[in-house]
Amino acid sequence: MENRALNLLDEALGLGYQTDPWPLRGRVVLIEDCVETSGCFVLHQLLKRTLSSQSPNNTVIFLAFSHPLSHYDRILRKLGCNLVAQRENGRFFFFDMLKLLCPDEKEERNGKGGFISLYWKIQNTIRALPENNKNHATIMIDDMSLMEVAAHGSSDHVLDFMHYCHTLTSELGCSLITLNHEDIYTSMERLAFMLQIKYLVDVLIKAEPLATGLAADVHGQLTVLNWGFCNVKGSSNNKISNFHFKVKENSVEYFYPGTRT
């Protein structure tokens, strides 16, 4: 029951009351975390929320660069969502990209060929969806920094790939949700890559440790920045929101600073 209730994250993303059209339709969401505070749980929550029975037309195409399906299946099962069943229903497509990290074929040496065929796979998957679901696909990438590794360090290939995913958001109304780590982009060259991604982004979710240091009951804070608020008519007026969170075994608690001791 608890997870059905409206939480602060859903509210900040505008997922609250309206599910049709899907509020994240055509938008790009970036979850940014750091070593001290992992943002994976946001991805899990969004995955669960996207596949929930409230929005039966949604489909998820999951590009896993960091963990295999069994890992996500275990976590999502605890959250009350059966990924294997969803996959059989044709609502969840899992692309195991762990192998892309060490491509065997010669033409994929530079990583570029791999991304082109990956994009083709995504496009064909969306094309093959039933008519009702075509405009409700969500592409999720679980670790953008590992994409760069897959591209053998060429951030340009990653940006090309992201650009093509972005064209899917505007042409077919897909949404794109990615996770990235902030603290590995410190030098100028690498910073430019991250900034370039940020210019694509409509919603930025930042997971950080508390500014005041460690606390037993608070695991960190989330800041949701809705940059893309100008592009969507009648979107929520929450342009920016900040709240604390506590990750529990089968749910996450969100609360405003100061409302919990």
Add this chain to the structure above:
Amino acid sequence: MAESMCRTLRDGSLEGEQAPALTIKDITASPFGFHVFSHVLSQLSSFILASKSQSRGIVIVAFSRSPSFYVDLLKRRGIDVNSSHKWIQILDCYSDPLGWKYQLMGSGNCMDVSHETPSNLSRVCKDVKDLDKLYSMILELGKGLVGQGKDRFSVAIDSVNEMLRHASTPTVAGLLSNLRSHEQISSIFWLLHSDLHEVKVTSALEYLSSVVASVEPLHQTAGGKRGDLENLSLLEQNIGKGKLQVRFKRRNGRVRVVNEGFHIDQSNSNFTSVLSEDGLVNQINQSLLPKVQFDLELSEKERIDRAKVVLPFEHQGNGEPIHIYDGRRSLTESKTEATLSSSGNSQKTDSGEGEIIYFRDSDDEMPDSDEDPDDDLDI
């Protein structure tokens, strides 16, 4: 100075001169460059439609948004895109910049592109790395609008960053410079996210332009990105608002810098200049003043108080009898003086008006008047 920016583009180029070029640049702290870009675009479009501008048509080189986005944008602002007179063309470098989709189509898996705009408005460029081809495509589209004659057209490029990602700085600068020098191009403007490149790249592009409009956050934070998020209220103030600094470079080398604030309307992403808004102007003025230890500005209360002060002889000529204080208290004055002395001087401050209290030491002293003191004597 959004308006004069648009006017510069509207007026176009003189015979034998390079076309005026506008760089719109922004940074992640205030990423509203695209809003400025679309404002300029729609202004220029309405000028073209009303035949008020030198250019007769516009070619949009779309790198970061789809052609249908631009068609929607212009329609939303009440600009007739499908008018009988053909005036707009979009070079689509967004949908398939590297030909991936084309290759997929070639392999037999055709994708229906039902969401695309009618092809008479846009044309897809499948290889953005080839800037020579891009140049000739821009010219081809422009000439398709205005013909081969003397008529001119404008060019809008929505992301130079994408160009710089696919090609080197000298080739991109070469393309822009070639476009500027082309005799049929009336004006050109482009958008640049300046923090994605080194300073030298940004300045190289600024040298190419006659007007540089840079979007800056209203409130600068000293710290890095992390500091930004820690200071949430600052960040909130910077959302939807900003400062636009426009640098005009005249032909004779004179440079004029104008500051202006703007805010973006939430409902229809309008770009509104708020030069009249006092707070903003004060803020900008203050940033222009040299840093001094003491306060040179008057507060609002001080300004009102100053306005209330009646200067000597100021009342003269407005119908009231002219009083010139002669140092002797008149009868009425001595009455008020009597009440005053009984209730103490503190009351005097409540009247809100200043008064000079002066007692003549002796009758020998000359009164403060230029009339003859012995005038009434009957000698």
